[in-house]
Amino acid sequence: QKEVEQNSGPLSVPEGAIASLNCTYSDRGSQSFFWYRQYSGKSPELIMSIYSNGDKEDGRFTAQLNKASQYVSLLIRDSQPSDSATYLCAASGGSYIPTFGRGTSLIVHP
Amino acid sequence: EAGVTQFPSHSVIEKGQTVTLRCDPISGHDNLYWYRRVMGKEIKFLLHFVKESKQDESGMPNNRFLAERTGGTYSTLKVQPAELEDSGVYFCASSQGELGPQHFGDGTRLSIL
Numbered sequence: 569q570k571e572v573e574q575n576s577g578p579l580s581v582p583e584g585a586i587a588s589l590n591c592t593y594s595d596r597g598s599q600s601f602f603w604y605r606q607y608s609g610k611s612p613e614l615i616m617s618i619y620s621n622g623d624k625e626d627g628r629f630t631a632q633l634n635k636a637s638q639y640v641s642l643l644i645r646d647s648q649p650s651d652s653a654t655y656l657c658a659a660s661g662g663s664y665i666p667t668f669g670r671g672t673s674l675i676v677h678p
Numbered sequence: 679e680a681g682v683t684q685f686p687s688h689s690v691i692e693k694g695q696t697v698t699l700r701c702d703p704i705s706g707h708d709n710l711y712w713y714r715r716v717m718g719k720e721i722k723f724l725l726h727f728v729k730e731s732k733q734d735e736s737g738m739p740n741n742r743f744l745a746e747r748t749g750g751t752y753s754t755l756k757v758q759p760a761e762l763e764d765s766g767v768y769f770c771a772s773s774q775g776e777l778g779p780q781h782f783g784d785g786t787r788l789s790i791l
């Protein structure tokens with residue numbers, strides 16, 4: 569059974585701080601990793617994908633992957649209230665079908 | 679460019695009734711996926727179309743669920759007869775290629791009473 573685990577939160581951070589979201593996965597064959605952002609009642613939106621060990625930066629977002637530890641994280645720098653949402657971690661292996669975690673709720677307060 | 683659209687946004691039906699959900703993918707996207715999120719659980723894969731063909735339906739829970747994609751354009755997901763445990767949010771996603779990013783619709787919230 570492939571699983572992706574996330575702390576449901578909520579994670580509460582002040583505006584301007586760094587938000588750190590974490591995820592672990594069980595399938596060592598996973599090759600592709602994704603972070604989706606989902607506002608309440610809206611569609612999951614892909615914000616980051618990462619395929620190799622290390623860091624990948626895109627604007628205020630940095631994804632980090634450690635395959636040895638089966639660990640993926642997402643850092644959001646200079647957090648804004650508009651970043652408040654549920655963040656879904658997903659992993660896929662040989663198949664392109666992602667396995668999702670339950671998501672972490674992030675609250676950025678002014 | 680229009681995104682993935684799903685209809686209806688909400689549906690409330692009684693146990694034993696039939697419901698049909700519709701998904702219109704992004705134009706030109708051959709790959710269409712259905713997912714379901716039951717309350718408190720993670721989003722789970724149901725099935726995948728490439729054009730009009732079912733590529734993978736390993737996630738379909740049972741034979742009360744029937745998905746079609748006639749002509750390789752929009753897709754429907756029918757639940758007949760609906761049971762209480764079918765309640766949840768049904769998402770559709772589409773992508774240009776199998777490895778391409780999947781774009782999700784806003785989902786259909788299905789409530790079975």
